[in-house]
Amino acid sequence: MEPDRTEGMELPERDVWAAMLRGWRGRCPNCGQGSLFRAFLKVADHCPACDEAFHHERADDAPAYFVILIVGHVVVPMVVAVEVAFAPPYWVHLSLWIPLTIGLSLVLVQPIKGAIVALQWAWRMHGFNPDDAEPLPVPTRQPVQRK
Numbered sequence: 001m002e003p004d005r006t007e008g009m010e011l012p013e014r015d016v017w018a019a020m021l022r023g024w025r026g027r028c029p030n031c032g033q034g035s036l037f038r039a040f041l042k043v044a045d046h047c048p049a050c051d052e053a054f055h056h057e058r059a060d061d062a063p064a065y066f067v068i069l070i071v072g073h074v075v076v077p078m079v080v081a082v083e084v085a086f087a088p089p090y091w092v093h094l095s096l097w098i099p100l101t102i103g104l105s106l107v108l109v110q111p112i113k114g115a116i117v118a119l120q121w122a123w124r125m126h127g128f129n130p131d132d133a134e135p136l137p138v139p140t141r142q143p144v145q146r147k
């Protein structure tokens, strides 16, 4: 928790790299203790340890973009290198690169999403900045209002 402050007071800097490392590990960017996720790719509304709000996050499709960027830059050179060196039949390519691509993507997507949410938190993007005039997204676990 950050100390109380009066309006107009400068917000304290947040350590971007420490926050992103915590997010990469699936931990709260604020305290590093509570889990950032409530499911594989569902970000929790609040940290269970320090109660920091996460429902402001808007990672959107940035995690998928970075996963494609990284996995593509790992797998494509390997495909080319194996093709140039051994020219194996296509079934060998398929049985190597499809599982590798899917596996790498599944391994990377949660840490990358955690790091992106933590980056948004550290830079006080969207609702993570209490002074932001942007309307705040509603937490997903609020009770449903029925008439």
Ligand SMILES: [Zn+2]
Residues within 6 Å of the ligand: 028, 029, 030, 031, 032, 033, 034, 047, 048, 049, 050, 051, 052
């Ligand atoms: Zn926390």
